[in-house]
Amino acid sequence: MLDDLQLFVRIVDAGSLNAASRVLEMPAATLSRRLQALERRLGCRLLHRSARRMELTAEGGQYYEHCRPLLAALQQQTESLGTALNQVKGVLRVLSPLSLGNDLLVPVWRRMLQRYPELRLELRLNNAIDDLFSGMADLALRVGEQPDSRLNQRLLGWVRTLLVASPAYLAERGEPGAPEALANHALLLAEPFERWRLRRAADGAESELPPASLQVNDMLLPRRLAEAGAGVAVCPHSLCHAQLRDGSLRQLLPEWEMAPRPVYAVWPQRRHVPARVRALLDALTEFAEAEPLLARPACV
Known part of the structure; x- marks a missing residue:
């Protein structure tokens, strides 16, 4: 229904079905059919229309005045969310064992801070297995096998x-x-x-x-x-x-x-991974591939 509301507003803004058809690159017959379906769902006529002109009904005018600002706000929020998902900025919360985060991975933190000045890192360094699903972190570094199927994981290397x-x-x-x-x-x-x-x-x-x-x-x-x-x-x-x-x-x-232990980056499964998380994953992968201390042992 949301798509039909947007079409209704675009038709009114364009001034006619034919003009809206050209703007939306959609056949006028299709616009008319979807407009009629919206009217049936609402139980009222929104537009008086003829071959040459189109006028809002009283109900249509009221509906337009309510819908237009709501759709504009929704579009603004959608664009804002798209920006947040695709720009490396904001707060990035990371969990890491103290032994890794406070020593070996210092170059990764430095790289992230230098490359992305609008990013704020919040590092929780301890050996506890904190819950990633509570929203307290975007990504965690963990040592040992990770059997939780609810988490995405990327193998970074091995620790002897x-x-x-x-x-x-x-x-x-x-x-x-x-x-x-x-x-x-x-x-x-x-x-x-x-x-x-x-x-x-x-x-x-x-x-x-x-x-x-x-x-x-x-x-x-x-x-x-x-x-x-x-x-x-x-x-x-x-x-x-x-x-x-x-x-x-x-x-x-x-x-x-002792048996070498794998090091993983893990993060909750989600439809869209924010750019700040993708950037950290790339930085961790690039670092791990070049770091001899994380190389795969011959015995594994």
Whole structure:
């Protein structure tokens, strides 16, 4: 019915069926048929029309005066929504694990802020699985398989998990030569690694982790304690790459690692994805494709 209301207003604005036919590029007979259908639905005649002229009835004039501003407002809102969907501006709310968002992905946030000055990023960095359907975020970064079929997902890469310790700690306590030797060391664990096993890529052999001296729900603390010489940390490579590079940490048992975990961008399924979300997805994909720390491991 909305389309017929728009046609009615356009016919009145044009002054005749023939003029409206030329403007709308639609046969006059089609316009007349749809106008008659609208009149039947409303139960009143809207226009007196003849071959040469057309006049509004009293009911038609009243209806026109009510419909025209409403349709104009609807058109304005539609254009405004189209602009919002196709311009990278406004508020972009993102959920991310602290270990990724506060370290590895810093170049992505910088790129978004530099490229899109009308964009405001709101980053919620924590390890909780917040509800994307509550409207609190447009997109989330998550580590591990994502079974929720209500979410769109894009695989960005993989994160390895290593055993690391400081040179000072190893000089004092010695370097473990096998997973069993970890029982003689202070093991520093963050969730969810307390439930994982070490695996040797060469032959698939597995080994249980011994009980931890520290268990915490933040991945950054074990790395910091390892840097301070407090023990052996189980740490994502994405969180300790700089320390391995500068020598403040060393990787232990390099042939033994935990199973690599996939990193996904996920967002609610919707008919139209706003441009700001599409821009972030593109930035994340471009970054991940060039970032060695997110490369697919040979064992996957």
